[in-house]
Amino acid sequence: MKSDIEIAQEATLLPVTEVAAGLGLEPDDIDPYGKYKAKIHLDVLDRMKDRPDGKLVLCTAITPTPAGEGKTTTNVGLSMGLNRIGKKAVCTLREPSLGPCFGIKGGAAGGGYAQVVPMEDINLHFTGDIHAISAAHNLCAAVLDNHLFQGNELNINPNDVSWPRVVDLNDRALRQITIGQGGEGVERKTRFDITVASEVMAILCLATDVEDLKARLDRIIVGSTLWGRKVTAQDIKVSGSMAVLLKEAFMPNLVQTLENTPAIIHGGPFANIAHGCNSVQATRMALKLGDYCITEAGFGADLGAEKFFDIKCRYAGLQPDCVVLVATIRALKMHGGVPFGELTKENLEALAGGLENLEKHLENMQLFGPPVVVAINRFPDDTDAEVALLRDRVEAMGATVVLSDVWARGGEGGVALAEEVVRVCESGEKPELNFAYELGMTIPEKIEAIATKIYGADGVDFHYEANAAIERFTRLGYATLPICMAKTQASLSDDKTKIGRPRDWRLTVREIRLSAGAGMVVPVCGTMMTMPGLPKKPAAENIDLVNGEIVGLF
Numbered sequence: 001m002k003s004d005i006e007i008a009q010e011a012t013l014l015p016v017t018e019v020a021a022g023l024g025l026e027p028d029d030i031d032p033y034g035k036y037k038a039k040i041h042l043d044v045l046d047r048m049k050d051r052p053d054g055k056l057v058l059c060t061a062i063t064p065t066p067a068g069e070g071k072t073t074t075n076v077g078l079s080m081g082l083n084r085i086g087k088k089a090v091c092t093l094r095e096p097s098l099g100p101c102f103g104i105k106g107g108a109a110g111g112g113y114a115q116v117v118p119m120e121d122i123n124l125h126f127t128g129d130i131h132a133i134s135a136a137h138n139l140c141a142a143v144l145d146n147h148l149f150q151g152n153e154l155n156i157n158p159n160d161v162s163w164p165r166v167v168d169l170n171d172r173a174l175r176q177i178t179i180g181q182g183g184e185g186v187e188r189k190t191r192f193d194i195t196v197a198s199e200v201m202a203i204l205c206l207a208t209d210v211e212d213l214k215a216r217l218d219r220i221i222v223g224s225t226l227w228g229r230k231v232t233a234q235d236i237k238v239s240g241s242m243a244v245l246l247k248e249a250f251m252p253n254l255v256q257t258l259e260n261t262p263a264i265i266h267g268g269p270f271a272n273i274a275h276g277c278n279s280v281q282a283t284r285m286a287l288k289l290g291d292y293c294i295t296e297a298g299f300g301a302d303l304g305a306e307k308f309f310d311i312k313c314r315y316a317g318l319q320p321d322c323v324v325l326v327a328t329i330r331a332l333k334m335h336g337g338v339p340f341g342e343l344t345k346e347n348l349e350a351l352a353g354g355l356e357n358l359e360k361h362l363e364n365m366q367l368f369g370p371p372v373v374v375a376i377n378r379f380p381d382d383t384d385a386e387v388a389l390l391r392d393r394v395e396a397m398g399a400t401v402v403l404s405d406v407w408a409r410g411g412e413g414g415v416a417l418a419e420e421v422v423r424v425c426e427s428g429e430k431p432e433l434n435f436a437y438e439l440g441m442t443i444p445e446k447i448e449a450i451a452t453k454i455y456g457a458d459g460v461d462f463h464y465e466a467n468a469a470i471e472r473f474t475r476l477g478y479a480t481l482p483i484c485m486a487k488t489q490a491s492l493s494d495d496k497t498k499i500g501r502p503r504d505w506r507l508t509v510r511e512i513r514l515s516a517g518a519g520m521v522v523p524v525c526g527t528m529m530t531m532p533g534l535p536k537k538p539a540a541e542n543i544d545l546v547n548g549e550i551v552g553l554f
Contacts, residue, residue, distance in 0.1 A: 077114035077406020081414025090290035113410035132249035172533030202518035205267035220517035271298030299489035356501035494526030
């Protein structure tokens with residue numbers, strides 16, 4: 001069996017100028033980064049503002065397991081399948097973080113014959129967007145600490161500074177640190193987050209234009225004064241410099257799939273600790289440039305998809321035509337209690353139990369309104385009886401099931417899924433979009449709505465620190481912001497060991513943070529950390545440069 005990188009090396013790629021031309025872009029509309037990558041100019045959206053939008057399709061998935069689900073692979077394969085049946089599709093994805101690449105997951109550009117390329121570039125430094133976000137975030141931190149050191153004209157309380165630093169790596173040793181030691185500044189405790197959890201990342205992904213980007217950077221809260229007044233990035237006069245560092249990063253990136261389908265990859269927030277969606281700019285461009293925009297939301301539908309609807313669609317005015325919910329029978333059997341090493345054996349009882357996880361995610365997607373197509377990445381050891389059981393359970397809930405084989409067959413293996421998505425999207429009027437909560441509800445009410453409706457919790461328990469933050473943020477006027485939950489991706493609950501569809505449990509909210517610039521209140525649930533750690537044997541141990549070639553990344 002060929003590896004992903006061997007498959008990618010066999011592909012015939014088009015120069016990015018030709019990919020752009022296929023979308024109707026002129027040479028002056030892009031800035032090439034080498035032969036196969038480019039930045040798309042933002043004024044493309046202004047020029048095409050009167051062009052009708054294409055159809056918007058969201059790819060999401062069941063709760064992740066070690067068996068894999070293949071959400072990105074399905075997104076890529078569906079995009080290629082749509083092009084094979086005569087629809088002009090654009091694949092839109094997030095940029096991978098270096099943390100998972102060198103931690104557990106390895107590369108994240110699809111797989112098999114459904115990949116975006118150049119995969120090594122995409123998974124590593126790409127066009128430097130995440131580095132620019134790190135620099136902008138840390139510039140704000142440096143200016144803030146310099147302000148404290150140089151006399152503290154604004155009377156900022158050193159014990160109430162809320163702005164951490166970031167790095168795009170998994171490094172648990174940086175979760176709690178002390179800075180300014182030895183007289184090199186004001187000594188205080190702080191932390192590092194991973195860059196994709198940065199509010200700057202969320203701002204870049206949610207901003208609708210450059211002016212909105214700048215306004216959101218202005219509103220970032222970095223701390224408070226000794227008298228309790230909020231202090232913003234604008235107050236310490238750093239937001240303009242941050243915008244300068246983000247000038248190029250704010251432009252979406254254009255690449256292609258193995259079958260030369262255009263792919264716009266931009267922004268990389270994690271769905272377990274951030275809002276988990278690619279940029280509004282990327283999605284809007286894809287909607288103007290293609291008949292179909294196939295976008296994604298990270299991790300399970302309880303995380304990325306909920307935030308896609310309740311945060312991204314709210315801010316950007318987006319209304320999806322269809323949701324593709326991705327699963328594998330192997331993963332469903334894991335949710336039914338089957339050990340990883342026994343997933344190739346037929347087990348209808350375990351599958352029936354694991355299907356409760358799929359059914360909960362399907363219920364959630366139907367709550368939001370768009371029709372749902374369940375895409376099953378079929379493996380050779382999936383039996384006909386297992387497929388029949390799955391199909392019966394899903395169809396009883398009013399959704400259709402399509403078997404997908406994009407990993408092995410690329411676009412050809414995605415034709416059936418593409419045909420069903422087109423049928424659903426073009427069968428009637430666009431459905432009305434619903435939300436899990438109303439913005440006018442209180443912060444605790446909104447959190448409880450997500451916990452009970454989406455996760456299946458019986459209720460929510462708030463720690464003292466969380467209640468204090470709720471009172472403060474409400475007093476400051478931020479109670480009407482949407483909610484961005486930070487929660488484990490491994491379970492519908494806040495306990496990663498609870499697989500399937502957990503019942504009889506309560507969500508614990510440990511603390512609540514405010515991302516005023518991004519426009520989100522962020523509850524941190526259970527033991528969730530915004531700086532991941534490395535496993536005992538990180539993927540970095542297997543990555544090397546051999547005779548000028550990268551090995552071990554995929």
